Amino acid sequence: MIEWSDDKIHSFQITLLDWYDHNKRDLPWRQDHDPYHVWISEIMLQQTQVQTVIPYYERFMADFPTIEKLASADEGKLMKAWEGLGYYSRARNLQKAAKQLVDDYHGKWPKTSEALQQLAGIGPYTAGAIASIAFNQAVPAVDGNAFRVFSRLLEIDDEISQPHTRQLFEKIIGKIISKDRPGDFNQAVMDLGSSYMTAANPDSSHSPVKEFDQSFIDGIELNYPVKNKKPRPKAITYYGLVVRSSAGILMQKRPDTGILADFWTFPLVTETELLTFDGKDEFLTESDMMTALTRYFKHNYQLLLNIQPLPVKAVIHTFTHQKWTIHLLAAELSSKVNLSFFPGNWFSQQDFLDTAFPKVQQKMTERITSLDA
Incomplete structure (x- = not known):
């Protein structure tokens, strides 16, 4: 690992911030330093690209312009506003934190990174971003961009998925961050990591900080950051039932824990669960599978x-640790059938418009809509 002198740190700060002043992205949450705006944007930007987030952020601010509005929001309306961003626990934690701020902090924001991490859903990175941008606290915001930028600049060989590595980067960046403009420094690192110092196909030869980039100078920049390969997501086969009646389409509410907790989807049964129920190792024919499903329900x-069967391709959706392949099938029932034993209900066309659905359900809906077109 390379260590910089105080003079080189000062030179880097000047170079980076001068570039940022002339080239920073014009983003709606950068129009001020309001901690609420910083917070919402940073939570939305987790796992989501900037261009995708912008319209969501603008609509969210129109619906929930203050902490108080967010704290008192109807959960269904909140989930609908978040629909399409995925990782819905983020939205639930936003509301939990908003209630904490209103009830425990009387609407006043804590100003240090340590205190901010006491709020639901706010970890070290988000706390560092809020503390530095909104309150001018000289703390780093260590995300994927920061890992990539500083591991390349300084040739840091520590594996970034290890818990101790974040602390190492926080310590290193803590010595380099501008004490006068920490928020702009952190945002400049974000912009640098998303432009010249990207994960793939970096343009380091034109980077404003190329003279500080030791891995580029040594021709080994793609070796950084050091990280273990993620295991492949576990493949799971599902059968999804599109059950219709005069009352609409039958929807099932997911359990309150696990993937897609509390969300509505078509009734889903894993192939493994169905095989276990039917006492088989595999289904030899499609007819055998449908017979087993009939007995299962x-x-x-x-x-x-x-x-x-439905004449549509299987829906494929990948989560962090699982890859779902969903085969869609059709069935019909009377609207007067007893649903007492089923964890769901009939959904009308209006219900589909009013309810927030996870992305995988949106994909399934698109498949069957294509049949009706």
């Missing part, structure tokens, strides 16, 4: 379905 929910 009769046994578990007292619903007698006449299941038919």
